[in-house]
Amino acid sequence: MKILVLLESRGELTLGSLSVIAAAAQAADRGHMELHAVWPEPDHEQLHRLAGLGINVLHLVREDLLPPYSQEAWIPFLTELAQNLDARLIAAPASAWGKALCAALAARLDAELAQDCLSLDWTLDGTPLVRKPLYAGKILADLRLDHSPALVTLRPRSVKGAKRDGPIPRIVGHEPSLSPLRCVLKELVPLSTGAVKLTEARVIVAGGRGIGGPDNWTALRELCDILGAALGASRAAVDAGWIHQGHQVGQTGKTVSPDLYIACGISGTIQHRAGMSNAGTVVAINRDPGAEIFQYCDYGLVGDLFEIVPKLTLELKALRGQGS
Numbered sequence: 423m424k425i426l427v428l429l430e431s432r433g434e435l436t437l438g439s440l441s442v443i444a445a446a447a448q449a450a451d452r453g454h455m456e457l458h459a460v461w462p463e464p465d466h467e468q469l470h471r472l473a474g475l476g477i478n479v480l481h482l483v484r485e486d487l488l489p490p491y492s493q494e495a496w497i498p499f500l501t502e503l504a505q506n507l508d509a510r511l512i513a514a515p516a517s518a519w520g521k522a523l524c525a526a527l528a529a530r531l532d533a534e535l536a537q538d539c540l541s542l543d544w545t546l547d548g549t550p551l552v553r554k555p556l557y558a559g560k561i562l563a564d565l566r567l568d569h570s571p572a573l574v575t576l577r578p579r580s581v582k583g584a585k586r587d588g589p590i591p592r593i594v595g596h597e598p599s600l601s602p603l604r605c606v607l608k609e610l611v612p613l614s615t616g617a618v619k620l621t622e623a624r625v626i627v628a629g630g631r632g633i634g635g636p637d638n639w640t641a642l643r644e645l646c647d648i649l650g651a652a653l654g655a656s657r658a659a660v661d662a663g664w665i666h667q668g669h670q671v672g673q674t675g676k677t678v679s680p681d682l683y684i685a686c687g688i689s690g691t692i693q694h695r696a697g698m699s700n701a702g703t704v705v706a707i708n709r710d711p712g713a714e715i716f717q718y719c720d721y722g723l724v725g726d727l728f729e730i731v732p733k734l735t736l737e738l739k740a741l742r743g744q745g746s
């Protein structure tokens with residue numbers, strides 16, 4: 423039996439993919455299994471990044487045979503590969519790509535699927551065990567995936583600390599035959615260029631209704647720049663039309679796992695928390711001392727964000743020798 427991971431690229435291998443490799447490598451060690459990986463859009467100059475991470479076999483397919491992002495093309499190939507390998511577990515990043523691919527693959531394999539998990543473990547009797555939030559993050563459920571194969575998507579950055587002393591993967595090339603496609607991807611249009619990606623960011627500065635209007639993001643953007651952070655937002659700010667929905671964190675927005683989350687002018691409702699409860703350190707800036715977010719932040723600053731955030735940015739600039 424094997425573990426199979428599906429790797430995602432966007433210019434380069436995503437952090438979510440590296441996180442899945444780390445989790446799957448630990449599980450493969452514990453279950454004494456081989457770890458196989460499929461990289462639908464390999465960058466041959468980046469193959470060295472996969473050395474030592476615990477992958478035993480890397481399956482590569484000629485890009486002209488199976489176009490990336492085409493489920494119609496990939497599902498029959500992945501179904502056959504999973505069956506031939508007798509894969510016990512198939513894991514992918516919990517990105518839009520990974521979740522859609524695993525849902526389709528689970529349907530084709532008639533297999534169980536746990537989406538958006540926080541961790542992956544392996545019981546002594548050889549059963550995958552995952553932890554995932556339910557009811558908008560109100561509870562964490564531990565699930566045993568008894569049936570084989572099982573499919574799992576893992577949140578980016580949920581598992582840290584990749585293996586470094588594993589094997590160099592053996593590469594197996596595939597040349598599947600492709601039936602005519604009904605749906606063809608013509609172009610990928612990124613939402614914004616240059617911005618740090620929210621779901622993979624180590625630091626997020628997020629703004630809510632307290633921002634007060636569409637033209638008031640400058641203070642937060644400057645803090646993002648000095649911290650190398652991504653800009654997040656509450657749904658209230660998005661619904662008011664002050665920022666694009668791609669920035670929304672929460673139950674109906676993105677689920678993030680940064681090391682540091684700075685919430686500015688956000689009250690901290692359960693729906694917002696659902697998207698950031700996996701953050702490492704939470705800092706809240708809010709002028710209402712009774713705001714809900716103060717109940718679960720690590721550091722709380724009571725005051726006007728338009729006074730506090732610029733001061734914070736100035737201090738950080740001074741610390742980094744960039745003071746004006």
Ligand SMILES: Cc1cc2nc3c(=O)[nH]c(=O)nc-3n(C[C@H](O)[C@H](O)[C@H](O)COP(=O)(O)OP(=O)(O)OC[C@H]3O[C@@H](n4cnc5c(N)ncnc54)[C@H](O)[C@@H]3O)c2cc1C
Binds near residue numbers: 633671686687710
């Ligand atoms: C089904 C469903 C799904 C939802 N999904 C999401 C989701 O994905 N993400 C999400 O965020 N919400 C979501 N919501 C909405 C959620 O319930 C809240 O309405 C929303 O999160 C509130 O956003 P907010 O904290 O920015 O606004 P508010 O709750 O209005 O809070 C604004 C805060 O800013 C503070 N403030 C104001 N001015 C300043 C200032 N100058 N300086 C400092 N502090 C200031 C105020 O004291 C207040 O605490 C969802 C709701 C439902 C019903």
